[in-house]
Amino acid sequence: MSSSDTSGSDVSVPIARVVLVAATAALGGFLFGFDTAVINGAVSAIGEQFATGPVLQGFAVSSALIGCAIGAWFAGRIADRFGRIRVMVIAAILFIASSIGCGLAFGVWDLSFWRMVGGLGVGAASVIAPAYIAEVSPPAYRGRLGSLQQMAIVTGIFVALLTDAAIVGAAGASTTVWLLGLEAWRWMFLSEIIPAVIYGVLALTIPESPRYLIARGQIARAKEVLTRYVGGNVEKTTTDIIKTVEGKPDRPRFSILRGSKFGLLPIVWVGIGLSVLQQFTGINVIFYYSSTLWQAVGFTEQDSLTITVITSVTNIVTTIVAIMLIDRVGRKPLLLVGAMGQFVCLAVLAIIFAAAPIVDGEPVLQGAAGPIALIAANLYVVFFGASWGPVVWVLLGEMFSNRIRAVALSVAAAAQWAANFVISTTFPSLAAVGLGLAYGIYTFFAFVAIFFVIRFVRETNGRTLESMVDSGAPTPAKG
Template sequence: MSESTVLNTTSKRVVMVSAVAALGGFLFGFDSAVINGAVDAIRDEFGLSSVLLGFTVSCALLGAMVGAWVAGPLADRQGRIRAMLIAAALFTVSAVGSGLCVGVVDLIIWRFIGGIGVGMASVLAPAYIAEVSPAHSRGRLGSLQQLAIVTGIFAALLSAALIAAAAGGAGEVAWLGLEAWRWMFLTELAPALLYGMLALRLPESPRYLVAQNEFAKAGSVLSDVVGIRGKEAVEEKIAAIKATINVETRQGLHTLTGGRAWLLPIVWIGILLSVFQQFVGINVIFYYSTSLWRSVGFTEADSFTVTVITSVTNIAVTIVAIALVDKIGRKPLLLAGSAGMTLALGLMAVSFSQATGSGEDVTLPQPWGMVALLAANLFVVSFGASWGPVVWVLLGEMFSNKMRAVALSVAAAAQWLANFVITTTFPWLADIGLVLAYGLYATFALLSLFFVWKFVEETKGKELEAMR
């Protein structure tokens, strides 16, 4: 296809369509973080042990793994838009159920349901955005998913703080006789409903429409959204899509093996990208940062402020990634991010080797306390400008048309499983020693550098039909 057949600028419509799809990422971030401000109040309300409290928090990650696993096959059978509507419904049900729960058992059920929605959104948004975006701006538009995630995390933390402040505490009664922590969950209802209503107005993916032999509708989307001009150019694009989709064979997990007994190499690369994104320990910084901040001199009350500042930093560096991903490419950003994370995590491990005390009483003498604080922020910057957004971009575009949604499901499910493993093992590792924990994450960051250098191919500017 000649360059003259595709608009060189990114239309406002494709930006708006991508932004609406990325609302799933906002809910992904919001739902993941909203429980943070409610944890202590939930423990006191239901008298939970630390083990049960931990499972109440982490059960959403298991739900996300399930949601990611089913999202791809569902999107291939029912369409991307219908799958988004199902995810929006799950977010809505979870918000209401969690806010009005009567005990810990049904709270866990509602959290698990919300997790399914999170997992589905983690697959649907990058796949859909990649399929409606022109190649020259697909990286920037795909990065909207990560920007929406970190914005959702920030919105959840901020709304929880405001609600708790208005009520005088997360466990205090706020409005309509409901405690503040319940309203923290109920606030998710507004973006969930908005996501569902706006998703109804989205055009279906042209790749899905071609797979359904709806060529006229696919042509309209390619012209009006993607920006391909001219009847001949649109027909040429449809023919290219059709050539990469086996319309005679139902897509499913079998497409990931290529007729062999094992997964194709490209699927393994997607899985390992997902696993490395979590095994560097990014969620440890967001879920378990309180002891770190206290060890360098912050009070417990100040730790929330520091967490909010960290989330704002994450938003800022994600915007930097959006500006760079289509200019310098995906692979250079990942390599730079791996190098920065290795340095930062190594410094944290060295810093904590100088610590005194144990458990929550650990303290760091100066200057090691300040070194650890600066290293933690360097880690967030390195991750947020590279592995945070770029992995989602790659997962949305690196697979061929015949397997994209299903392969993305498998990779995202692996990511949620890795998230669960890291989140649940950190307290155990921390009891042994934070040097071990951060040293282990630094090792994975170093391994990720060699993995990207050896196995990940650059996809900047390539058409999706060129992916094999």
């Protein structure tokens, strides 16, 4: 059918067209992953060059997360007022500024400031990508298309780690003065300029969200986007959207999230819980500190970066598995299996590191302990990548009603970044006490996640966005 056909009959759309639009939005996820992981190869060099202790080094790594939480907190309201596309462009500008600032930093506090600037972009991208993809996707493909966000994130992590490894390989070490008189670790940050520019340019080529357009009274434009990208019964979808955005304020406020239970709507608390538990199982410790961690137990810097790259490839492969399963198996079963698997793997790591002898202040993995730890760490990434990584972002993009989606997603994403900050900041101090303690804490939260999914998560597979209600459970499907 032509794009002008908005009759009551169903409209089918070429899925390739929708994939291209979703993939463009997901580039924000690529920069999200790249920006947060690129510091992995620079951690030791930053500590050496700026003479930082464990606490200050942890802050330099996690300072971006402060910006992430702030960016996520405000992104929803900005998107509701000015549109999803403008938020993407703003995020791209922030990524570029951060890349240049970090690459030319003259001290740890200067570096931390520019990391926060990049964090603002990451936070905004983490909110806008899942919301936008959910709003332009046909219901039957929404899970797979929403998972492109996580695929982009893990691909960004992989490319960042691969870039770090390549730069260290070319320069000899991260602290070596390399191109243009700059140390190798600075080029790790400067490399982000290229994907950030591409993201900003491509964001200007995709259509605005039909849900946003209808909320702003632009019905004709919304119908055109629905016809070209969402399909189905466009007239009915338009009518349903109009009904679900009734009462939505022109200037979005957090007051629309208020409920009777602890000040927020129950569904918002579920989103916050999913976000916090995704982080409290320690996934980002693997990506922020893994090269340093493996060096601490005896691997060389180059070998440690290589192991980290392999881990990120594992994450990509398992995300592909999640994309294949999410619309067939459903969101809740994947989360449940993932939580169980993470619990077992983390428990193994906790036991191994707790039992490892300490030599010169560092744990030494003897005999089979080293290979078992490597296997457990990578299996943990497998379970995370096939479940909690992509599924949480898909759920956050679709579990809220049209009336509160962008603002509620902002709150949930901000909680996720705050949790990420807590985990990333505390890890160096916990590791100083003992890696067994650190992984023991993450094991506990993986155990909590199992029961949280069973009790509070509701399946959204196959439901339209208009069937999502503020109470937490989708309304029954009709017909």
